[in-house]
Amino acid sequence: MSLSNPFGGVDALVRILKEMNGAAGKNILDTISNDDSELAEQIKKKMFLFDDLGRIPNRDIQRIYREVPDNRLWAMALKGCSDELKTFVYSNVSKRMAEAIREEAEILGAVRRSDVDEAQQKIMNIAKQLESNGEIILTRLGGGDDVW
Numbered sequence: 112m113s114l115s116n117p118f119g120g121v122d123a124l125v126r127i128l129k130e131m132n133g134a135a136g137k138n139i140l141d142t143i144s145n146d147d148s149e150l151a152e153q154i155k156k157k158m159f160l161f162d163d164l165g166r167i168p169n170r171d172i173q174r175i176y177r178e179v180p181d182n183r184l185w186a187m188a189l190k191g192c193s194d195e196l197k198t199f200v201y202s203n204v205s206k207r208m209a210e211a212i213r214e215e216a217e218i219l220g221a222v223r224r225s226d227v228d229e230a231q232q233k234i235m236n237i238a239k240q241l242e243s244n245g246e247i248i249l250t251r252l253g254g255g256d257d258v259w
Contacts, residue, residue, distance in 0.1 A: 161231035171247035186215035187230035
């Protein structure tokens with residue numbers, strides 16, 4: 112079965128893990144990590160995506176921004192995102208910072224998708240580090256009150 116197959120592989124496993132409780136999902140992911148660290152990393156990248164930042168508490172996005180105050184990086188990462196996510200980010204920084212991010216995005220103009228993906232991944236790596244330090248919570252997408 113291909114890892115890119117939408118009916119199997121990594122995508123199917125991510126959907127299943129999102130529906131499980133945190134402890135069981137973590138145990139499965141730990142087991143996969145022990146056997147195949149590259150596969151585990153692919154799964155982790157899909158578990159919580161940049162666009163999902165719009166679903167976290169305001170204080171947590173504010174904490175991420177304090178850790179990543181680079182307006183150029185945020186401008187690049189927000190390229191191509193939904194207006195809803197942009198509004199969420201802008202509403203959680205000062206008006207001056209929001210305007211600076213918007214201006215930076217205009218200055219950047221058209222950018223390569225790979226550059227956007229790289230900027231998003233940098234921010235997500237920091238968000239995941241903050242989560243592992245217990246400083247923020249990245250809400251599971253599977254529903255319920257569980258956290259991932």
